[in-house]
Amino acid sequence: MKPLLQKTCDIAVDFLESLPGREVGRPVDYSTLLATMGGNLPQNGEDPLHVIEHLAKTTASALVASPGPRYFGFVIGGSVPAALAVDWLTSTWDQNAVLFVSSPAAAAAEEISRRWVLNLLGLPVEMTAGFTTGATMANFTALAAARHAMLKQVNWDVEEHGLFNAPEIAVITSAESHVTIFASLQMLGLGRSRIIKIATDGQGRMRPDALRHALADLRGPLIVCAQAGNVNTGAFDPVDEIAPIVRDHGGWLHVDGAFGAWAAVSPRYCHLTRGMELADSITLDSHKWLNVPYDSGLVLVRNAEAHHQAMTLNAPYYVVSNDVARDNTDWVPESSRRARGFTVYAALRSLGRSGVTSMVERCCQFAQRMADRLSQHPRVQILNEVVLNQVLVRFQPPSGTSSDAFTADVIRRVQEDGTCWAGGTTWHEMRALRIAVSNWSTTEADIDSSADAILRCAFGQC
Ligand SMILES: *Cc1c(COP(=O)(O)O)cnc(C)c1O
Numbered sequence: 001m002k003p004l005l006q007k008t009c010d011i012a013v014d015f016l017e018s019l020p021g022r023e024v025g026r027p028v029d030y031s032t033l034l035a036t037m038g039g040n041l042p043q044n045g046e047d048p049l050h051v052i053e054h055l056a057k058t059t060a061s062a063l064v065a066s067p068g069p070r071y072f073g074f075v076i077g078g079s080v081p082a083a084l085a086v087d088w089l090t091s092t093w094d095q096n097a098v099l100f101v102s103s104p105a106a107a108a109a110e111e112i113s114r115r116w117v118l119n120l121l122g123l124p125v126e127m128t129a130g131f132t133t134g135a136t137m138a139n140f141t142a143l144a145a146a147r148h149a150m151l152k153q154v155n156w157d158v159e160e161h162g163l164f165n166a167p168e169i170a171v172i173t174s175a176e177s178h179v180t181i182f183a184s185l186q187m188l189g190l191g192r193s194r195i196i197k198i199a200t201d202g203q204g205r206m207r208p209d210a211l212r213h214a215l216a217d218l219r220g221p222l223i224v225c226a227q228a229g230n231v232n233t234g235a236f237d238p239v240d241e242i243a244p245i246v247r248d249h250g251g252w253l254h255v256d257g258a259f260g261a262w263a264a265v266s267p268r269y270c271h272l273t274r275g276m277e278l279a280d281s282i283t284l285d286s287h288k289w290l291n292v293p294y295d296s297g298l299v300l301v302r303n304a305e306a307h308h309q310a311m312t313l314n315a316p317y318y319v320v321s322n323d324v325a326r327d328n329t330d331w332v333p334e335s336s337r338r339a340r341g342f343t344v345y346a347a348l349r350s351l352g353r354s355g356v357t358s359m360v361e362r363c364c365q366f367a368q369r370m371a372d373r374l375s376q377h378p379r380v381q382i383l384n385e386v387v388l389n390q391v392l393v394r395f396q397p398p399s400g401t402s403s404d405a406f407t408a409d410v411i412r413r414v415q416e417d418g419t420c421w422a423g424g425t426t427w428h429e430m431r432a433l434r435i436a437v438s439n440w441s442t443t444e445a446d447i448d449s450s451a452d453a454i455l456r457c458a459f460g461q462c
Helices: 002-018 030-037 048-062 081-093 104-121 135-152 179-187 208-215 239-248 260-265 304-311 341-375 403-417 444-459
Strands: 128-132 170-174 196-198 222-227 252-256 281-285 297-301 380-382 390-395 423-427 430-436
Touching: 002 048, 030 048, 081 341, 104 128, 104 260, 104 297, 104 341, 128 135, 128 304, 135 179, 135 222, 135 252, 135 281, 135 297, 135 304, 170 179, 170 208, 196 208, 208 239, 222 239, 239 252, 260 281, 260 341, 297 304, 341 380, 341 390, 341 430, 341 444, 390 403, 403 423, 403 430, 403 444
Parallel strands: 170 196, 170 222, 222 252, 252 281
Antiparallel strands: 128 297, 281 297, 380 390, 390 430, 423 430
């Protein structure tokens, strides 16, 4: 084992050390990649050392430097060193985090992480936590708990009887809810096209007056999905105004805060998350702004019974431990599963409250710096109020062509240039470059060189 793992460590260190300097994305020929990495299934096994070296060599130019400091696509986040190291140990220990009896350590890691996250974000201590693959399954789990609780109010046991002949649940989202909210509702039998979508304001925030209007004639079971952190603008729905409206209607309020909810840690930005502590359920991604390796989502639920009933497996051979110890499977859709608590524990322990706070604040300040530098050019327009870590940039062409076409062209050139990587989006009918700053290792110099590269790709000088 030792030579194999030491070689693996060398390869890993080489990769990490290459990150600050390497091109972020490179064009890849997919069929060549399939041929060089793959080929035919070997009849006889190969030496593990050879397998590792072959894989490292053939993937080298096809890896994206997304854990690196100048990757601004989607909202990705890197891996803080302690979390990366503990991720290796998680694989090495190979614990099945399903039950307390299958890994007391994995149960404790999730329980400690649950307490620390609630403390960090100022949320009610009694909230239950499920450690999911990502925010998609966190949304799914939260909405399954909501479905349980809302139908129980009208004496319908949805886990036993399903949705056939069940009383209807009114489901309300914002017009700009994340796509995974709709995917979760679709998987839960709540449908996509029957959802009521509430109008948003100029920054993509749900309008409380429009919500109040939509609820005026609604009676019966109700689920409302708000969000903390719009994936385009970074704006937050006014949860402090939305929560009392939902409560007056006896509804369930879910807040998708995959990346934005982490802003609650910062005295400078926590005003954005005001009211989040009133939510019935909250989604977070540790693999985004906490900079834990994939896969690491988190669902927090206030009603433990609903959370548990929606997720429990109820199989006779599952020896449920006891009332004191945690069975991780009780709070997530899966049975056998990776011990996700260890990496969250490691990130929180190594950063501490002050480390998470400064990581979040640094990213926000860098987003503002990026916006300031880009907007010095007269033909650059920043489309959003930069309230968090997201910047939407639109480029005006020298003449003739449309801004949409020109911006799309700039996005392509930025991605090919390789200095940094950012994606495209269409926001309120406008094509835009979308920049998300969410990596612990990004420096001011990375922001400046990336801004220069973007301007150079757009206008040919900087
Ligand atoms: C990223 C994101 C999701 C989906 O998260 P995954 O971890 O990719 O499943 C959901 N909601 C919001 C607001 C997000 O930013």
